[in-house]
Amino acid sequence: MTNQSQRVFISYRSQDPDMSLAREFYERVKAAGHQPFMAAESIKLGERWPERIDRELEKCDYLLLLLSPQSATSEMVTEEVRRARELREQRIEQKPVILPIRVALPFDFPLNYDLRGYLSRVQHQQWQSSADTPGIVQQILDLLSAGEAPKPTEPQEVAVTVAESPDAPPLPIAEP
Secondary structure: OOOOOOEEEEEOOOOOOHHHHHHHHHHHHHHOOOEEEOHHHHOOOOOOHHHHHHHHHHHOOEEEEEEOOOHHHOHHHHHHHHHHHHHHHHOOOOOOEEEEEEEOOOOOOOOOHHHHHHOOOOOOEEEOOHHHHHHHHHHHHHHHHHOOOOOOOOOOOOOOOOOOOOOOOOOOOOOO
16 A cells, blocks of 8 residues: 555546546545546646646546546547557556546447557446446545556457458458
8 A cells, every 4th residue: 555646637528427427536536635637627727738638647647537428439538548558558667557437338339449449458447327436436546545556357369260262352451
């Protein structure tokens, strides 16, 4: 367990239920002695928000990602996750740790290709209603207090068999 204050970047869509849930996480994380960043609470009038968001991502220990059907299609959210993943891969301490919370977003909801790739092997937590909030908040606070990341899950192997005929057109490939 660590007594160190953790920096938490909260990524969310600026509409409810995302925004009110983000505010609740912000207040609870702050009350626990950590340093949350939430654009609506932290960026001042006239401040250049893209630069501020990038600075905060560079400083944060955790990215708390509120992933709703609307935010899952947001280019800004995808870019925040991409940047956090890039920073994590560059650092020995592997931070920021990405903590995805699915806000009324089923696990079978199709995420865009980039977001799905950035979040692969990262355990997601499901939020359906305000009844889920206390348990999720406690899990987050426990992680912050420990200063650790949840253990990554191993990707499940999916076997795909494709019958190729010598006369058939070539199969499509995806870039890595």
